[in-house]
Amino acid sequence: MKRYDLVIIGAGMIGLAHAWHAAQAGLSVAVVERSGAADGASVRNFGMLAIVAQKPGPELDSARAALEAWQQIAAGAGISMRRAGCLFAARIPEEMQVLEECASAQGHAFELVSGADLSHRAGVPLQADLLGGIWSPDAWKVDQRQAMAKMAAWLQRAHGVTFHFDTEARAIAGNIVETATGAIHADHVIVCAGDEFATLLPEAFAASGVTRCRLQMLRTVPQPATWRLDPFLLGGLSMTRYSVFADCSGLSALKAHQQARQAACLANGIHVIACQEDDGSLTIGDSHHYGDGAGPARSEEVDQLLLGELAALAALPEPEIAKRWIGCYAHLPGESALVLHPLDGVTAVTLTNGQGMTHGLSVARGVIGTLFGSG
Ligand SMILES: Cc1cc2nc3c(=O)[nH]c(=O)nc-3n(C[C@H](O)[C@H](O)[C@H](O)COP(=O)(O)OP(=O)(O)OC[C@H]3O[C@@H](n4cnc5c(N)ncnc54)[C@H](O)[C@@H]3O)c2cc1C
Structure with a gap:
C-alpha cells in the first residue's frame, strides 16, 4: 500500500496551498483529486488577490503574507500574474463620500481619482458621468484558468508531491484513505474539498453550521487589442461588501440608497467586478445566493443585473457573452475559515469568506505549522 506523511484531498487552491507548505516542511505528500484537474471554485473565480479589499490588521497581514508566497509560486510554476491594481468608481455622491473617507484612512495606499482622470486610470473609456474614484496598486491578477494545473505540475516536478487525479x-478510516482505485496510507489526512460536504465527514460539516454560497459569472468574447482594462473595476455595491470600507461613516447613507434604488441587486447579492484576461476577454461577476437550497440553476435576471451594473461604469466594444458559469464556495457567516479536527489524524479546512485565492496560502501555512510544528 502507498504510504505518505500527509494525504490531502482536493487539488483546488486550499489543497495545493497545504501541499506546498507541507512539502516545504519536508513531508512526503500526496494529493487525491476526484476530477482530472481542479474543478471547483479555484478555476471559476476572478483570480483576484484582493489585498486592497482587506481591513488593516490581521486580515490585511494575512493577504500580504499569502501574496509573498504567491509570487514565489507563480515564478516557479510559470503562472501568469500581474499587478493589475483596483479601481473603485463612484456614480453617486454617497459612493464618492465612502471612497474619499477610505482614501484618507490609514493602512492602504489609495489614490483619489477625479471623474476626468478615471478613464486614464482604467486604461479604457469609462462612462462620462462618473463622479470619481479611488485606485490602489494592491490587487494582483493570476490566470485562474491555468494556475491550479500549473501549480500542481510544479509541485510534482520540483517538490516531489504525488498527485492522484x-x-x-x-472514506477515511483510521490512517487509511479509501479511494476509487485503492487504499492509501496516511499519517495525517487534510480534507480540502471546498464546498463538498456530503462525501467525507458529513456529520462534522453538518455540526459546524457551514453552508454554501452560489455565484453567477460571465465572460465576454475577447475585446479588441486596443481596449485594455488595466485594473479590476468595481462599483458602489462592492463598497458595502468589502471590509476595507467597514469603518466609513458614509456607509449607512450608501446602504440606505442601495436599499431604496438597487433592491434587485441586493436581493441577488450582486456587486460588479470586471477584469480582463490574458486573451482579451472580460470576466464579469458576481452574485451571491446562500444556503444549501441555492441550486445550480442560472438566472437570466441576474445576468442582466450584472451587465446593467457594468454598463453604468463602462461600455464594452464587444459585449457578446461567450461563457456563463456558476461557482460555489463554503460559507459560514462571520468566519473566514473553518478548520475541523473530527478524528485523530484528520483535519478539514475550507475557506468560508469567498477569498481563498487571497488568503489560502496564509491559512494553510498556519494549519501545517500547527500540525507539524513547521514555520
Ligand atoms: C465565482 C467565484 C469567484 C471568486 N473570486 C475570488 C477571487 O477573485 N479572489 C479570491 O481570493 N477568492 C475568490 N473566490 C473564492 C475562492 O475561489 C475559493 O475560496 C477557493 O477557490 C476555494 O478553494 P478550495 O480548494 O477550498 O475549493 P475548490 O476549488 O472547490 O476545490 C476543491 C476540490 O476538491 C475536489 N474534491 C471534492 N471532494 C473530493 C473527494 N471526495 N475526493 C477527491 N477530490 C474531491 C473537487 O473536485 C475540487 O477540485 C471566488 C469564488 C467563486 C465561486
Missing part, C-alpha cells in the same frame, strides 16, 4: 476519496 481522477481519483475520488470515498
Whole structure:
C-alpha cells in the first residue's frame, strides 16, 4: 500500500496551498483529486488577490503574507500574474463620500481619482458621468484558468508531491484513505474539498453550521487589442461588501440608497467586478445566493443585473457573452475559515469568506505549522 506523511484531498487552491507548505516542511505528500484537474471554485473565480479589499490588521497581514508566497509560486510554476491594481468608481455622491473617507484612512495606499482622470486610470473609456474614484496598486491578477494545473505540475516536478487525479476519496478510516482505485496510507489526512460536504465527514460539516454560497459569472468574447482594462473595476455595491470600507461613516447613507434604488441587486447579492484576461476577454461577476437550497440553476435576471451594473461604469466594444458559469464556495457567516479536527489524524479546512485565492496560502501555512510544528 502507498504510504505518505500527509494525504490531502482536493487539488483546488486550499489543497495545493497545504501541499506546498507541507512539502516545504519536508513531508512526503500526496494529493487525491476526484476530477482530472481542479474543478471547483479555484478555476471559476476572478483570480483576484484582493489585498486592497482587506481591513488593516490581521486580515490585511494575512493577504500580504499569502501574496509573498504567491509570487514565489507563480515564478516557479510559470503562472501568469500581474499587478493589475483596483479601481473603485463612484456614480453617486454617497459612493464618492465612502471612497474619499477610505482614501484618507490609514493602512492602504489609495489614490483619489477625479471623474476626468478615471478613464486614464482604467486604461479604457469609462462612462462620462462618473463622479470619481479611488485606485490602489494592491490587487494582483493570476490566470485562474491555468494556475491550479500549473501549480500542481510544479509541485510534482520540483517538490516531489504525488498527485492522484481522477481519483475520488470515498472514506477515511483510521490512517487509511479509501479511494476509487485503492487504499492509501496516511499519517495525517487534510480534507480540502471546498464546498463538498456530503462525501467525507458529513456529520462534522453538518455540526459546524457551514453552508454554501452560489455565484453567477460571465465572460465576454475577447475585446479588441486596443481596449485594455488595466485594473479590476468595481462599483458602489462592492463598497458595502468589502471590509476595507467597514469603518466609513458614509456607509449607512450608501446602504440606505442601495436599499431604496438597487433592491434587485441586493436581493441577488450582486456587486460588479470586471477584469480582463490574458486573451482579451472580460470576466464579469458576481452574485451571491446562500444556503444549501441555492441550486445550480442560472438566472437570466441576474445576468442582466450584472451587465446593467457594468454598463453604468463602462461600455464594452464587444459585449457578446461567450461563457456563463456558476461557482460555489463554503460559507459560514462571520468566519473566514473553518478548520475541523473530527478524528485523530484528520483535519478539514475550507475557506468560508469567498477569498481563498487571497488568503489560502496564509491559512494553510498556519494549519501545517500547527500540525507539524513547521514555520
Ligand atoms: C465565482 C467565484 C469567484 C471568486 N473570486 C475570488 C477571487 O477573485 N479572489 C479570491 O481570493 N477568492 C475568490 N473566490 C473564492 C475562492 O475561489 C475559493 O475560496 C477557493 O477557490 C476555494 O478553494 P478550495 O480548494 O477550498 O475549493 P475548490 O476549488 O472547490 O476545490 C476543491 C476540490 O476538491 C475536489 N474534491 C471534492 N471532494 C473530493 C473527494 N471526495 N475526493 C477527491 N477530490 C474531491 C473537487 O473536485 C475540487 O477540485 C471566488 C469564488 C467563486 C465561486
